[in-house]
Amino acid sequence: MKKLINNPNDVVKEMIEGLLAAHPSYLRKLDNIDVIVRKDAPVEGKVGLVSGGGSGHEPAHAGYVGYGMLDAACPGAVFTSPTPDQIYEAIKAVDGGKGVLLIIKNYTGDVMNFEMAREMAQMEGIEVDEVIVNDDVAVENSTWTQGRRGIAGTVFVHKIAGAKAQEGASLQEVKRVAEKVIANVRSMGMALTPCTVPAAGKPSFTLAEDEMEIGIGIHGEPGTHREKIKPADEIVEHLMEKIINDLPYKENDEVAVMINGLGATPLMELYVANRKVAEILESKKIKVYKTYVGEFMTSLEMSGFSITLLKLDEELKTLLDAKADTPAFKQL
Amino acid sequence: MKKLINNPNDVVKEMIEGLLAAHPSYLRKLDNIDVIVRKDAPVEGKVGLVSGGGSGHEPAHAGYVGYGMLDAACPGAVFTSPTPDQIYEAIKAVDGGKGVLLIIKNYTGDVMNFEMAREMAQMEGIEVDEVIVNDDVAVENSTWTQGRRGIAGTVFVHKIAGAKAQEGASLQEVKRVAEKVIANVRSMGMALTPCTVPAAGKPSFTLAEDEMEIGIGIHGEPGTHREKIKPADEIVEHLMEKIINDLPYKENDEVAVMINGLGATPLMELYVANRKVAEILESKKIKVYKTYVGEFMTSLEMSGFSITLLKLDEELKTLLDAKADTPAFKQL
Amino acid sequence: MVITKNDVLKIVDKIVEVIKENKEYLTELDAAIGDADHGINLDRGFDAVKQKLTTLPETTDIGTILKTIGMTLVSTVGGASGPLYGTAFMRAGQVVQGKNELSEEDIVKIFEAALDGIKQRGKAEAGDKTMIDSIEPAYKALKDSLENNIALPEALNRAANAAKEGMEYTKNISARKGRASYLGERSIGHLDPGATSAYLMIKSFSDVVNLS
Amino acid sequence: MVITKNDVLKIVDKIVEVIKENKEYLTELDAAIGDADHGINLDRGFDAVKQKLTTLPETTDIGTILKTIGMTLVSTVGGASGPLYGTAFMRAGQVVQGKNELSEEDIVKIFEAALDGIKQRGKAEAGDKTMIDSIEPAYKALKDSLENNIALPEALNRAANAAKEGMEYTKNISARKGRASYLGERSIGHLDPGATSAYLMIKSFSDVVNLS
């Protein structure tokens, strides 16, 4: 395990310290508990947005705390959802009197921990609602399973619900746009190499030198299948087919695109992928409104990427374009 | 070689296509030659800033083309400086009547290619000047060698000279602040794993599972020495000692900090490193004015990072804080 | 036979120890069909439990001890297993509130409350390839044995054996809850990490009682 | 003996071929003390040269051919070797402008012009561990041999041998120019990639003349 860390058990604590040292004008931490909030939290008269998840997905989620996005992020242990007390303290810290929306990725652990926290906060009379993001088309959506995983599409929920909350909208309205994003966003990823949870000390899975995993989860969960590495264009074609056919995205639709690196994939390769994504969308007459290329929802040092499409209407376009100013997501 | 690419020989071409597809509101490419310019180039009455270098350092340099930073970037082949005709065309395309400043990283090849282009443009009557960035303290500065390499500190030159040019300053003034940055910026990096030039197909060097290279160059050039991997804090201490003692940075100085990932290092680990950087600076009573953590000047999929310090005065602070809006560097 | 407060503490110590011994093993099981953290999560939680129990007054009753364990697990484990095991211990504590020793009936109640808590919290059933697949058969075996007048140590032994069988059965089925469910059929052939950790805890319970 | 335009084209073909054969080898040499691209760079450049030469009219003179090669290298190779070899060929072309065959004197002039161009452009000297370390001894050997009335094929053979020795000598010295200079003493023990490619080109020149 080659990592730039000290003791594997201190990695989350030290990351948070480094994060706070880097962004003192954006962020502060609550006393005695791992909750990162906007410097100016609670913002009076604004719905508070709380998200979080296991650590190891940086810049998610603390990197999205700030103007026009989240009010608080709860970092759990690496790849482990945060605990109810973290989330509960976050809710209390960001409640500006208009209620709090929890943005949860659809994992059993996340849902349970967030819902326990929600119950705790509601008992104190705080208005709390939630949305559950499940954009990963690699996973069959069935009533017999946990349902789809939440992956990079979550960042669009943060951005758009964040813009709506920043406008001063009600909890109900913020929840409505968040759910509109969730209804219109689809993602799928793949990995070339695995990642290693620091405390585990060895890779979560192994791939041969000529193998890749299609449909990988952002915690290194196995995907739909494994196959020999193919040229980037063929990989993109496969992922795009799954994504486009799922909603489905249709001729004359307008979309936002996110090409998300999983941690170790050079930006150069993400652009090579985007080239093919743009070509496919053009050939299907789906219009690209805006494209984001970079690392938004990572899996430690995994090499691989995911593609996310979000179908836009006028409302979503305006909110997507709205100003945001957070450590990891800035838009003028 | 596990890469998300098609044919290794097409990687730069396809990257550029993907880049243009992603950022049509920021960038355009000149016809028939690999030069990326601001959408609105040439900006009348503004000094034009041209930089560039080998590809493989993304988001450098095309990611910094836009409002408040560069006017053009010339991407060469992977790790190979661009050719004079690219640079010459870039100069012509961004000359808004106030002259053009070339921002060159101190490599023999870069310097020769940029200077050949400069001669060509000057013969056509365009006012062209240049600065050479050489921030890497890993390399001995001696008249007997090429001198120090230019690495991540270059991004501060782009930012600050870019802000000055955006103000409408003269070529002489823009050059003066660029040189002030160069005089006050120092960097040093290290690698945990090597990178592979796509066309070469195998790693530029090898490191044992327990080894790291200290003082690595951004093209995988060997560094000062190789040793057993140490905890992050000890690595940071070593790099910081070299950097701080070089200028030297002193008590009561104010600095900007850049923690730059080389390609495959998770943001989590960069924050762990920043924690120690902040601690060391505090202990030396050097004040941190602003910190940037992320991937700014990469080396393909190399795992490792560099630390950059820039000593600030009031002028540099104002310019560093100025608005910037480029694909990879946004500041409100 | 009754279980004293001291026995309870010994059982908890044993669980802490066994989880630590199996930290890597449980994590590897989770790597195969999940996200490679189950052993790490539980070990972090039970370390905190051990720590926390040293801060409780001598006079603390068994119910409060179990609830404290549950709350500590909830606030330190995270993931799916944190709320699930946390709820299990908290519910178990509720049904023996104020007691300083546990009758055989109490022990059945504890198992029942824990199992119900997990099922409610996780909305899963036996056969979904979760910890329920070892806990439910263990509960049934314990209850049956005691109803048939089998002594507690042997009843617990049978419960542990039933848990083991349940755990092994998870190898043959595909997951319908939790992270492993994303794998569908591909989860077949792998033990469920939570079913394994649940077995280890029940086995620890049985071992301590059988050895004392 | 004279070198015809046809000979020049044969020599260029040979260089294109030899660079392609040694693409990996030159890149590996560069990996050790540079940035692992020298062979890739030159191969890309000489591929472009080959392509470009097919577009020149039949009547093109040797000077123009050499200048075209130089300009093509400058605009396709990049890095340090692009401007250096580019300048070398352009300068060589200048001194034989308009000619359709080259005398022995012309050939000495070509070598001289190329060497001077590289030195001016790169501000390096013999002993700095660069391509100059094979080109300068080759130039001297060629000039000496021809002054001593040795026939051109043998003179070129001696030049190639001198280039080889010069190249091998780069293994013993530390770099003071180019990317390898960052290594200081650590560059000792490695052949300079540019000195190696320069030797390969001179050797190609000699081989073609000696075989025809």
Ligand SMILES: Nc1ncnc2c1ncn2[C@@H]1O[C@H](COP(=O)(O)OP(=O)(O)O)[C@@H](O)[C@H]1O
């Ligand atoms: N809905 C559920 N009901 C009961 N047990 C569950 C449920 N979901 C997951 N589990 C159990 O939790 C275990 C995984 O725990 P852990 O790895 O700590 O959490 P996570 O999956 O969040 O990483 C699984 O092996 C399974 O036994």
Ligand SMILES: Nc1ncnc2c1ncn2[C@@H]1O[C@H](COP(=O)(O)OP(=O)(O)O)[C@@H](O)[C@H]1O
């Ligand atoms: N200043 C110089 N003068 C002469 N030759 C040089 C100089 N700098 C570098 N070289 C030659 O260029 C070679 C490296 O070429 P190449 O790898 O293509 O360029 P780069 O170093 O830019 O990657 C070196 O091996 C050396 O022979």
Ligand SMILES: [Mg+2]
């Ligand atoms: Mg987990």
Ligand SMILES: [Mg+2]
């Ligand atoms: Mg190079």
Ligand SMILES: [Mg+2]
């Ligand atoms: Mg797990």
Ligand SMILES: [Mg+2]
């Ligand atoms: Mg090179």
